[in-house]
């Protein structure tokens with residue numbers, strides 16, 4: 001996906017510090033942080049979003065969650081708690097059509113999700 005900004009980050013075409021990386025996923029700080037800790041975990045492979053996933057992508061999604069757990073420990077929010085969010089589609093305000101998990105923490109988060 002040549003025009004996908006997250007694919008460009010994975011390819012090193014947009015200068016972005018990766019705070020976690022393995023063969024399957026990469027993670028970096030959100031450009032517009034909503035909390036003291038706000039990271040994005042993305043698959044290196046282009047997947048548009050949850051609604052476009054196939055059964056064969058289940059392993060990648062599980063890997064993203066385990067990477068989020070590892071990153072939360074790395075960023076020091078495991079004990080205090082954190083929220084993982086995946087926005088999907090227009091009503092959820094998904095703005096980047098490359099699957100990503102938001103990892104938010106570092107302060108008490110609002111109890112309401114909707």
Ligand code: DGP
Pocket residue numbers: 005014016028029030031032040086087093094095096097
């Ligand atoms: P969402 O609304 O779930 O699609 O969130 C997309 C997030 O991606 C949003 O919080 C801002 C972030 N973002 C968009 N473009 C860039 C970028 O070029 N670099 C970084 N680090 N984050 C970005």
